[in-house]
Amino acid sequence: xxxxxxxxxxxxxxxxIMVFVVGAVLAYAAQSLKPKIDENKRxxxxxxxxxxxxxxxxxxxxxxxxxxxxxxxxxxxxxxxQIVIEGDKVTEDHEAYLIDVKKEQAKARAGGxxxxxxxxxEKDGKTFYVIPVYGKGLWDAIWGYVALDENMVxxxxxxxxxxxxxxxxxxxxxxFFMDDFTGEHLxxxxxxxxxxxxxxxxxxxxxxxxxxxxxxxIAGATITGNGVTAMLKSDLKxxxxxxxxxxxx
Amino acid sequence: MGLLSKKDGKxxxxxxxxxxxxxxxxxxxxxxxxxxxxxxASIVMAISxxxxxxxxxxxxxxxxxxxxxxxxxxxxxxxxxxxVIVVDLVLKAFSYELSKTLSVFVGLIITNCIIMGRFEAFxxxxxxxxxxxxxxxxxxxxxxxxxxxxxxxELLGSGTLxxxxxxxxxxxxxxxxxxGYENNGFMLLSPMALIVLGIIIWIQRSRNKxxxxxx
Numbered sequence: 001x002x003x004x005x006x007x008x009x010x011x012x013x014x015x016x017i018m019v020f021v022v023g024a025v026l027a028y029a030a031q032s033l034k035p036k037i038d039e040n041k042r043x044x045x046x047x048x049x050x051x052x053x054x055x056x057x058x059x060x061x062x063x064x065x066x067x068x069x070x071x072x073x074x075x076x077x078x079x080x081x082q083i084v085i086e087g088d089k090v091t092e093d094h095e096a097y098l099i100d101v102k103k104e105q106a107k108a109r110a111g112g113x114x115x116x117x118x119x120x121x122e123k124d125g126k127t128f129y130v131i132p133v134y135g136k137g138l139w140d141a142i143w144g145y146v147a148l149d150e151n152m153v154x155x156x157x158x159x160x161x162x163x164x165x166x167x168x169x170x171x172x173x174x175x176f177f178m179d180d181f182t183g184e185h186l187x188x189x190x191x192x193x194x195x196x197x198x199x200x201x202x203x204x205x206x207x208x209x210x211x212x213x214x215x216x217x218i219a220g221a222t223i224t225g226n227g228v229t230a231m232l233k234s235d236l237k238x239x240x241x242x243x244x245x246x247x248x249x
Numbered sequence: 250m251g252l253l254s255k256k257d258g259k260x261x262x263x264x265x266x267x268x269x270x271x272x273x274x275x276x277x278x279x280x281x282x283x284x285x286x287x288x289x290a291s292i293v294m295a296i297s298x299x300x301x302x303x304x305x306x307x308x309x310x311x312x313x314x315x316x317x318x319x320x321x322x323x324x325x326x327x328x329x330x331x332x333v334i335v336v337d338l339v340l341k342a343f344s345y346e347l348s349k350t351l352s353v354f355v356g357l358i359i360t361n362c363i364i365m366g367r368f369e370a371f372x373x374x375x376x377x378x379x380x381x382x383x384x385x386x387x388x389x390x391x392x393x394x395x396x397x398x399x400x401x402x403e404l405l406g407s408g409t410l411x412x413x414x415x416x417x418x419x420x421x422x423x424x425x426x427x428x429g430y431e432n433n434g435f436m437l438l439s440p441m442a443l444i445v446l447g448i449i450i451w452i453q454r455s456r457n458k459x460x461x462x463x464x
Contacts, residue, residue: 005314005315005316005317005318006317006318006319010317011317011319011320014315014316014317014320014324015317015320015323018324018327019327022327022328022331025331025335026331026334026335029334029335029338030338033338033339033341033342036342036343037338037341037342037345040341040342040345041345043345044345065346068345068346
């Protein structure tokens, strides 16, 4: 005897109803949790920016952010100014850190003028200029924040990624890689913008030469490393004129 | 067991010991290796999987008489996928840092063989209450091993438990570090999870010879 649930019509109707019910449940869950998730993402951006300028709770060898309950007040304390550079126009905007760098890059590709956010922080009497960068790794997006001084010398970085290979490309967010950038120059000897290359087989694996515009690559993560190089070159170069003006004034 | 009949109690206790999904059935190994470097991640993963397999078992069992047999695997997959998305959203909303640590592995709960295995083997043939208990049991059995592995890996690899420095401070050289103890960084890499797991399987089988397969 054929079972009622074996009929094709029953199967199709069951599938249709199931899709609607499950879709509705998930849509409701996503909508009701969205404000909290957005808030977490906002705090994470603040943590990233502060991390790059050295405000963090690092313990030996591992990168630890400042805790989420303190981050809002610390951000207020250390970040003195946030500006947006749009062509020749420079405006202050205390929500510049919420600017989506990916969207701005797409705007520039479509021929528009890109908004360039810049966060000016102060810690122990030193001024930090923190710049967001966004690029492509091997599998998916990579991004980060780079803290510079007024000579475009790196003071600290934070990198993150969406889906690089664990143990290889994913190590760009490990301290042994990020710490290498500290002290590196973005300009070459004659003051022109050169960027920082994540270089394989360079003669300086301990990274003692800070003016060679190179850091040591991660073995097995060539494409992610190249992505970091390209991201730093293209995104940081856009700020070159700002720093030139800064020195002239 | 008081609250539960003897048969029902067995549903929960068996997967914890002689029918453990990881050490005996050797299911769910990939996530057991990947996320056990810290105890906290292990505990959250254990709770997440237990919730998904228990609630999923319950839902599948309630629907077992109306699920069209031709598409039952797809129906099971939809139920797991929906539950996993909910777990992922809840983690992102209430434990963001951890959701980043667990990252892809929360999504991979979907492919955890334990879950589909229990749906297919148990929930489709048993009532809701028994299926729910079976889910709790198997989730807990999986979680127990995860927590044991996570405990040793965090303790020996980082010298901490749940982030607390139980062995002293490695930088200030207090506690055990004062007499020259060093953390074993190898414990933090996945291969050591496999070795710890192997040791657990070894101990378990040497204590209960009935578990050793004939060849």
